[in-house]
Amino acid sequence: MHIEKAILDQVNIWLTPTFDNNTHEAIREMMTSAPKELEDSFYKNLEFGTGGMRGIMGVGTNRINKYTLGKNTQGLSNYLKKCFPNEDIKVAIAYDCRHNSNTLAKVVADVFSANGIKVFLFSDMRPTPELSFTVRHLKCHTGIVLTASHNPPEYNGYKVYWQDGGQIVPPQDGEIIKEIESLEYSDVNFKADESLIEYIDTAIDEAFRDSTIANASFNTSKPAKENLKIVYTSLHGTSIKAIPGVLEKAGYTDVNIVKEQAEPNGNFPTVKSPNPEEPEALTMAMELADTINADIVVGTDPDSDRLGVAVRDTNGKMILLNGNQTMVVMTHFLLQQWQKAGKLSGTEFVGSTIVSTPMMLELASAYDVECKVGLTGFKWIAKFIKDFPNQKFIGGGEESFGFMVGDAVRDKDAIAAILLVCEIAAQAKEKGSSLYQELLQMYVDFGFYKEHLISITKKGIEGANEIKQMMIDLRENPLKEINGQRVVCIEDYQTSKGKDFMNGEEFSISIPKSNVLIYYLEDGSKICARPSGTEPKIKFYFSVNCQVESINDIPEAEAFLEAKIKNIIAEMQLN
Incomplete structure (x- = not known):
């Protein structure tokens, strides 16, 4: 086959x-x-995407390896020295259970130390949320975690955090990339100064655990905690290092671990995908829950930032909640607790994203709390916390099974979220209800919202071009009607422009630019198209809603909304 000269130049x-x-x-x-x-x-x-840099491990500029990560780290070292010219720079590094994560983490530590930067390196794998916590706890200038989150086994990745514990955002990411791109691979200094590398361990673990319990516990009684039967799986990932200890110290005594998935393993041998978004990933946990009649199933992805939750429905069947459902249940509970404690003063806010359920706006409005909505990725919620220091962050999430409780961790945090969801389930059970019944009552109180996601994978150069063309078509030939409903508004986050077709007015969008397009229909339906920033996929998000008078009306309403989503998908030819 013919290979372009530019590619061959890189190979040489x-x-x-x-x-x-x-x-x-x-x-x-x-x-x-x-x-x-x-x-x-x-x-x-x-490139840096919504979740940092991820890629397949191997040789080459488009792969995760010693040299691409070394060059990143050299560029970041140079950037840090420019930003903090008269300071002793400190960095924290963590890594997950993936193949080569430990050796790649040491490569990164070596390069930082070779550049005179003090390194705090975890002695073993740790959850990503603990790295975010550690950056602030040790007053570091930056933090790195080696992880590819829930991607397949052949992937690894490199996430960069700043002083506030949040991931880097524009313009910093662009400035760092420029610094990296100005380098040759021969400029990378791999000669470690071992005296600058300090291994960290149990002291950080204890501080992180205590902080998690302080942030995500809400006066649940001792009997309620002991009466909640929990099934937990780490899906072969890092949360096994934290969650059992957190739940035990918080007072939850009936925690049943899926033993077959408890051992960290980068091959993720018992699942097709170690992603709690995928129902199959929690199959073993749900089977154990049925065997022992558990109340709730909780599971995490390999680096422990995403959580999956399954609970029993009104018929006693164990069902997996989606990310929007867990997000609104947790947000509503937090708002209730803050209100009960008299902590709502009008300066608080919750966080969400443009592709998540609009129900978050309804919840916030009901409690007179602001809901700040940003782009996909928790780095934007962390940025809200940093940009609005006079407002107090309560909690927030996104549809992709992530949630953040308070501001001790500045990234999605499955460890605190799992403790919080156990608090909700325990308190509900104690009063004769359940977490699922609480969710159903919310649909009555705030409107019944139903969401659906389609991910279309397009690999390689051809796939990237296909995805690009799909977005061009949606922009240049916008749909005017979908499923018999007029398109009343389109928001284009790439151009930062929107148009209201009801009055013909155009408006500006203040959220940073991103390759996202959102259609709004006259019946309140919302359709979002977004190429993934970390995977060869284009994602379509659908949100539909209706009002229900009582819990008894929900099954009929759900069938109606499911049919609406199917019709929209068929009309857009996305089947």
Whole structure:
């Protein structure tokens, strides 16, 4: 096959003495037996997306390896020295259970130390939320976690956090990328200064656990905690290092761990995908729940920022809640608790994202609390906390199974969220209700919102072009009617412009630019198209709603809303 000259130029750079013999051998092997793989490995540089930098491990500029991460770290080191010229710079580094995470973390630590930067490196894998906590706890200037979250086993990644404990956001990310791109691979200093690398362990674990319990506990009685039967799975990930200890110290004594999934393992052998968004991932946990008649199932992804929750419905059947449902249940509970404690003064806020359920706005309005809505990714919620220091953050989430309780951790945090959801379930059970019944009552009180997500995977160069074309078509040939409902408004976050078709007025969007397009229909339906920032996917988010008079009306209303979503998908030819 023909490979473009620009790609071959990059390949030839990687065949110079700057790179080791193993790299040379791998490239030569691809040149003879896998030219398509060679092209994909070198046709671009990995970029920072909504969840940092993620990619397949291997050789090449479009892969996660010693050299791409070394170059990132060298660029970040240079940037830190420019930002903090007269300070002793400190960085915290954590890593998850993935293949090579520990060795890649040491490479990153080596490069920082070679540049005279003090490194706090966890001695073993740790949850991502603990890294966010550690950055602020140790007063570090930045933090790195080696993880690819819920991606398949062949992936790894590199997330960058700033002083506030949140992930980097514009313009910083762009400035760091410029610094990285100004470097040659030969500029990377891999010669570690071991005296600057300090291994951290139990003291941080204890501080993180105590902070989690303080933030996510709400006066649940001892009998209620002991009476809640919990099934928990770490899906072979890092949360096994934190959640059992947090739940035990918080007073939950009936915690049943899925033993087959308790051992950290980068192959994730018992699941197709270690993603709690996927119902299959929690199959073993739900089977155990039925065997022992548990009240609730909780599970996390490999780096422990996402949580899955399953509860019993009104017929006693264990069902998996989606991310929007868990988010509104937790947000409503937090708002209730803050109100009961007399802590709502008018300066508080909750956080959400443009692709999440509009029900968050209804909840916030009911309690006279602001709901700040940002782009996809918790770095934007963390930015709200930093940008509005005179407002108090209560909690917030996004549809992709993430939630943040308070501001001790500045990223989605499955550990605090799981403790919080157990508090809700325990208190509900004690009063003769259940978490699911609480959710149903919310639908009566605030409106019944139903959401659905379609992810379309398009791999490689051709796939990236297909996704690009889909977005061009939606922009240049906008739909005027969907499922018999007029499109009343379109918001284009790439141009920061919107248009209200009811009055013909255009308006500006203050949220930072992003490749997202949202259609609003006259019946309150919402359709969002967004290419993923970390995976070769385009995602379509659907939200529909209606009013219900009582819980008894919900089954009929749900069937109506399900049919509406199916019709919209069919009309948009996304089946």
